Amino acid sequence: MALASYRGNLLHFHADPAFSDAAIAWHEDGLLVVEGGKVKAAGDYATLAGALPPGTPVHDYRGKLIMPGLIDTHVHYPQTDMIASPAPGLLPWLETYTFPTERQFGDHAHGRAVAEFFLDELLRCGTTTAMVYCTVHKESVDAFFEASSARGLRMVAGKVLMDRHCPDFLCDTAEGGVRDSEALINKWHKNGRSLYAITPRFAPTSSDAQLILAGELAAAYPDTFIQTHVSENADECDWVKSLYPQARSYLDVYDRYGLMRERAMYGHCIWLDQADFARMAESGAAAAVCPTSNLFLGSGLFDFAQADAARVALSLATDVGGGTSFSMLQTMNEAYKVARMKGSYLQAARMFYLATAGAARAMGLGGVIGSFAPGAEADFIVLDPQATPLLARRAEHCANLEELLFALALLGDDRAVLATYAAGRMVHERRPA
Numbered sequence: 001m002a003l004a005s006y007r008g009n010l011l012h013f014h015a016d017p018a019f020s021d022a023a024i025a026w027h028e029d030g031l032l033v034v035e036g037g038k039v040k041a042a043g044d045y046a047t048l049a050g051a052l053p054p055g056t057p058v059h060d061y062r063g064k065l066i067m068p069g070l071i072d073t074h075v076h077y078p079q080t081d082m083i084a085s086p087a088p089g090l091l092p093w094l095e096t097y098t099f100p101t102e103r104q105f106g107d108h109a110h111g112r113a114v115a116e117f118f119l120d121e122l123l124r125c126g127t128t129t130a131m132v133y134c135t136v137h138k139e140s141v142d143a144f145f146e147a148s149s150a151r152g153l154r155m156v157a158g159k160v161l162m163d164r165h166c167p168d169f170l171c172d173t174a175e176g177g178v179r180d181s182e183a184l185i186n187k188w189h190k191n192g193r194s195l196y197a198i199t200p201r202f203a204p205t206s207s208d209a210q211l212i213l214a215g216e217l218a219a220a221y222p223d224t225f226i227q228t229h230v231s232e233n234a235d236e237c238d239w240v241k242s243l244y245p246q247a248r249s250y251l252d253v254y255d256r257y258g259l260m261r262e263r264a265m266y267g268h269c270i271w272l273d274q275a276d277f278a279r280m281a282e283s284g285a286a287a288a289v290c291p292t293s294n295l296f297l298g299s300g301l302f303d304f305a306q307a308d309a310a311r312v313a314l315s316l317a318t319d320v321g322g323g324t325s326f327s328m329l330q331t332m333n334e335a336y337k338v339a340r341m342k343g344s345y346l347q348a349a350r351m352f353y354l355a356t357a358g359a360a361r362a363m364g365l366g367g368v369i370g371s372f373a374p375g376a377e378a379d380f381i382v383l384d385p386q387a388t389p390l391l392a393r394r395a396e397h398c399a400n401l402e403e404l405l406f407a408l409a410l411l412g413d414d415r416a417v418l419a420t421y422a423a424g425r426m427v428h429e430r431r432p433a
């Protein structure tokens with residue numbers, strides 16, 4: 001792909017702003033230079049423009065923010081059509097809406113149609129990478145990766161494993177589930193930009209035998225991802241305690257089966273204790289914090305202070321359909337309020353870090369996505385601080401970058417995303433209102 005460049009306010013992150021004074025890279029009049037779908041350079045326009053070969057296109061995004069594409073580390077594509085379904089808590093919500101909705105994904109064509117809508121929605125919201133749950137059906141994984149690879153997206157996804165405590169129509173077997181997963185790994189993992197995640201749904205819906213085999217699969221394919229849910233809801237935690245009385249904690253169930261390691265993403269992590277957080281950090285597993293879901297389902301409030309004390313790798317996630325928005329900006333909005341309710345404070349710059357370079361780091365993809373380091377994949381977005389009348393008015397009164405990012409997080413949504421690029425190619429552009 002030819003050389004191209006993009007001029008605007010350039011923002012990316014070298015480290016977590018909560019722990020480093022030199023975390024933020026900000027170029028007021030910046031230039032992003034892209035070649036062959038990768039970042040060639042990012043810096044001041046005045047420094048870089050002169051070195052561009054004559055005739056290199058310069059896309060003019062002055063007045064807009066150019067930053068790495070957003071990363072959603074926990075989302076269920078099959079739950080797109082049931083977002084905003086009312087139920088008094090996680091377990092009734094799963095029974096009433098989730099399982100019947102997921103039943104339809106044995107049909108490849110249905111899966112493909114939903115995957116296309118889901119990806120449109122992600123790109124409209126500026127999300128260029130996600131860690132995605134499919135359903136128990138292997139067809140649902142093929143449908144998803146066919147759709148995401150046709151668009152050239154860096155996506156992580158996997159077949160849900162569940163062989164008990166679920167309706168018959170969603171039940172696999174320990175051996176069958178792992179056999180299907182292995183075939184899908186061989187078909188999709190590192191096939192273009194697709195990456196595979198071994199995906200036991202959560203401890204209650206997997207037998208001992210299934211978790212043993214999942215752990216063995218994770219050891220046999222150490223560069224695959226792992227994703228599951230942990231300690232989301234009080235009733236779920238009680239259930240796990242009764243199913244696994246020998247485990248020290250809910251998280252310890254997964255640990256005993258060899259499911260804690262780098263590239264393992266644990267959704268929710270609401271009811272973990274300090275020993276759990278310490279074990280997360282030690283193992284290299286990461287947390288996907290899902291505030292819109294946790295508030296919607298009444299699951300609880302993530303404890304940023306406890307997680308930070310242990311230096312756990314954190315990321316932000318929508319958890320649609322438990323989550324109520326595809327927008328990572330709206331996810332930041334709710335994360336900020338959850339932190340406040342627990343007595344913590346999230347800087348806006350940190351929230352943008354957690355949704356870009358921080359998520360990439362948590363996934364073991366630092367320097368590959370979420371960054372403008374030379375050689376990183378050129379997934380980036382253009383945010384428009386004038387996207388709505390209110391945003392424009394507030395932006396006029398922002399005294400510094402932190403205030404502007406805060407306004408974008410609190411007031412922004414898909415309307416604030418002017419354009420989304422994947423591997424240097426435009427994959428979404430907002431239509432004029």
Ligand code: GUN
Binds near residue numbers: 076090098202293319
């Ligand atoms: N726990 C097990 N399955 C699910 C799911 O689909 N969504 C959420 N939020 N929690 C879960």
Ligand code: ZN
Binds near residue numbers: 076267322
């Ligand atoms: Zn989930």
